[in-house]
Amino acid sequence: EVCALQKQVNDLTSKLLAAEMYSKKQNLLFWGIPHEATEDVEKKVREFMAVKLHVGDAETIPFVNVHRLPRMKGNPIIVKFVSQLHRDAVLRAAYKLPPHSGMGVSQHLPVALQKMKAEFRSAFDDARKKGRKPKFRIDGAQVILVVGERSFKTSQSYFDHPV
Secondary structure (H helix, E strand, O other): OHHHHHHHHHHHHHHHHHHHHHHHOOEEEEEOOOOOOOOOHHHHHHHHHHHOOOOOOOOOOOEEEEEEOOOOOOOOEEEEEOOHHHHHHHHHHHOOOOOOOOOEEEEOOOHHHHHHHHOOHHHHHHHHHOOOOOEEEEEOOEEEEEEOOEEEOOHHHHHHOOO
């Protein structure tokens, strides 16, 4: 009976994570945009997209909602896009931002996936230090570190099989 209940808890946890991922799918977090007391966050995001990301149609991309996340470290701006195509184009443009610039754009991930991503930090930093361009891929409820053509499901597997 305990095993059956544990299986049920695991199933419900997976379903909850899937629902949370789906609800955040259209969102991006914009980091490094200075906060001002009276600010038009939508205008600031559009300006950031045009100037820093070189997104040509930044002024016309439709948003559902734009606001700051004041309780989150770094005080990012969250943007919910109407179109997944626009969201993905902006995210692709953000990959061209220089590392350690203090600016960035990231997916809005559930806390469980953020924790998985944090477990890769030492491997990610090592790959970057070696001149590679590491990135994360989200595959269902799994975070995968991609370095070149190789994929790693754990930080340890990266260090066990150097790139």
